[in-house]
Amino acid sequence: MSETQSSTPNAPTYAATNIQILDGIQHVRKRPAMYIGDVHSRGLHHLIYEIVDNSIDETLAGYNDIIDLSLNEDGSVTVTDNGRGIPVDIHPEKKKSALELVMTVIGAGGKFDKGAYKVSGGLHGVGASVVNALSEWCEVEVSRDGKIWFQRYHQGVPQCEVQAIGETDKTGTKTSFKPDASIFKNTEFRKDVIIDRMRELAFLNSQLKIVVRDTEGVEDIFHFEGGISEFVKYTDHNRISLVKEPVFISGERDTTMVEIALQYNDSYQENVFSYVNNINTHEGGTHVTGFRKALTRTLNASAQKNDLLKNLKISLSGDDFKEGLTAVISVKVAEPQFEGQTKTKLGNSETQSIVESIVNEHLADYLESNPGVLKTVIEKVKGAALSREAARKAKELTRRKSALESSGLPGKLADCSINDPEHCELYIVEGDSAGGSAKQGRDRSFQAILPLKGKILNVEKARLHKMLENEEIKTIILALGTSFGVDEFAVDKLRYGKIIIMTDADVDGAHIRTLLLTFFFRHMRELIEAGKVFIAQPPLYLVKSGRDQRYAWDDDERTSIIESMKKQQKGKASVSVQRYKGLGEMNPEQLWNTTMDPEHRSLLQVTVENAMEADQIFSTLMGDKVDPRRDFIEKNARYVRRLDV
Structure with a gap:
């Protein structure tokens, strides 16, 4: 550094003393979003899923058949399983209990050793330690080797040695934790969000029972012996199915296990949900590509073989086979390669060919034995193809019309x-x-x-x-x-x-x-x-008292404003309330001030x-079946706050 630089007044220094060295736990607390996505609702619930995923891994390994999840009155959560229990013996290199290493060291876990877990979702090995680091406190009880072992942590730091606190003839792990309010914007768990994920996991693991217990002791129990076939039925329960039962396909190739359930319904939408080792790969991947190719090829070949396309003047495309399709694709892969830390897209090239071959073989056999189903599905596909052709012509007309107009934008x-x-x-x-x-x-x-x-x-x-x-x-x-x-x-x-x-x-x-x-x-x-x-x-209301005018966005706010006005004019001035039943009742200035001005408006x-x-809600509200819509309205009407009837 030159003399001139070093003598610059108020210049910030940058030397070895400025370099912060954070251990794993400190880094997680400093940058939590790197590990759980965010510090809002999504990241908060991710804590539960990380602990539950460890129990699921025990299920996949064949050692666990129940998960008990309790929401406690103090805001903490307890997750219990009957798996083998986290090892507690002393690690030969680190000279600490394996339990303490799993709970406090980033990257410590059994997921990397295929002798312990052949299939696992938590491949990054950060689950339990991250949850521990982001918790105000955490306690773990491990039942194994005839004893109950215990350790407690504060913000990820052990408060005691791993110690035996009792005897037992059972095995399993019990983890309790309370999210740290200094990390998360809101530490209140939503039962409905948790139930959605637990139901999903129970569908994907037919041998598993999951119990969710809220603070009032109300239990929701999920156990589906039919597995993903019941998943498809649940997804389609607001639609009219074109077949009596979903088609179920399963097989195994080179340690990769494949399960697929599918059926067609009378809707015009496609719903394909894909999973790898119980992780929802909402961006799809090679397993979904393999399924789509096999579905198109097999249905097309079976239709040609049975002379079901003779009067169709256009060729079928892959998109035609999507209309009205509901499918769940679940694969278990020993060494999954996910694109990105978020694990939303599978990249294993070999998985595509494995899924393709299994679907080709089993679906062809099913269609051969069920010609009536084949005919029904192909009629649906042909209708989609004709609609696609009509849509193509409509698009061309729209393009021509836009080309004739100066801007190509609608006149209104x-x-x-x-x-x-x-x-x-x-x-x-x-x-x-x-x-x-x-x-x-x-x-x-x-x-x-x-x-x-x-x-x-x-x-x-x-x-x-x-x-x-x-x-x-x-x-x-x-x-x-x-x-x-x-x-x-x-x-x-x-x-x-x-x-x-x-x-x-x-x-x-x-x-x-x-x-x-x-x-x-x-x-x-x-x-x-x-x-x-x-x-x-x-706003729903304009409340006036003399020159004082205030807007209210709901009934509670209106009442509060009225009471406030009466206190300030000491009950003598009259208070009037205008209810806006439509946007047209507001003049341009009012609409700008309340609803359109970025400085003052509120957007959802x-x-x-x-x-x-979301699919369930839209199919319920906008589909053909009346009973589910009536039930939904009756159940949720009490939550409506901003509706004029």
Whole structure:
């Protein structure tokens, strides 16, 4: 360093003393998102899944058949299994109990030794130690070798030696932990989120029973002897199946175990859920590719063999076999290669050929023995092919129309002046009246307004070509600029950084909002996954007392404002309340101040935490079956806070 540099006033120093050396536990606490994704709800629940996954690994190894999960009154969680129990003997190199190493050292675990676990989901070996590091306190009891062994930790640091505290003739591990409130934004676990994952794990492991117990002692027990076949039935229970029972396929090649259950229903959507070693690979991978190729090839060959395509004038494509398909693909792989730390896509090339060969063999035999099922499915596939061809022609007409127009944008769209998508917003607004107020009240530089006329098509009950014939849906597609369809949709061409649904707070508004969300979830889910879709939150009330005017977004806030006003004017001034039944009742200035001004508005971001649960909700609300919809409304009506009836 030169003399001039060293004498620069107030210059920050950078020397050996500035280098921080963090051990594993400290690093986890300093950078928790690197290990669990985030410190919000998703990361919080991930703690439970890490501990449960260790018990699942014991199940996969053949040593455990029950997991007991208890939510405790103090905010802690207890997970108990009857597996072999974490080893407690002294590690020959580290000279510490194996239990302490598993709970406190990042990368310590039995998952790397294939003599201990042939198949495992927790391949990074960070599970229990990360949970321990991010907990205010953690306690582990291990039953093995005739004794109960115990160790307690505070923020990942052992508070005592591993010690025997009793005798037992059982085996297993009991882990209790309380998330650290200094790490997580919210430490309250959601029972519904936990139940969704535990149900999923029980479907995937037919030999396993999982018990979830809440703070009031209410138990939910999950045990499905039918395994993933019951998973498919559960997924499709709001739809009409085209076959009596799901087709179940299983086989093993070179230590890779494959289980697949599938069936076709009367819907126009595809639902394929894939798993590797119980990990949800929502981005798919080689196992899904192998399944799709085998399904298309086998169904096509069987249809040709039985002369079921003789009157079809167009060739079938792989997409035609997706319509109405529900499938669960579960593979157990000894050495899975996941793309990225998040483990959402399988990369093992050999898995594709293994899945292909197993599906080809077993599905061909099934179709040979069930010609009626084959005929029913092929009729469904042919209908999808005809719809695809009609949709292609509709797209071409749309393109020609756009080419003739100067901008290719819908006439009713009031666009913004800047063209940087990250700084632009599109408001999809219900009706011309609200659209007029929004157009006048907006900031024209970055806010675009697209008013809709009436309700859009319910895409849950319509094929692709019918959607593309619907004027409102075509208008939305043109405005977004992303194009449409499996091969053409491109999220990177989106013209707006935010898509904001703004509807009235009445029954019709709720219906229109649900129709729009159904469209985005079924056909542009990437927009939701990218965090681009939002719901506007206009106020429900305007409360006035003299010159004092305040907005309220729900009944509780309205009551609080009224009470506050009465205290400040000492009960003498009158208080009036205006209920906004529609966006059109607000003038442009009011709409801007309350709902569109980024400095003061409140937006709800639409997310998909659980694709299977979201699919269930949309098929319930927008499908053909009435009874499930009525049951859903009756069960959830008490949670509605912002609906005018």
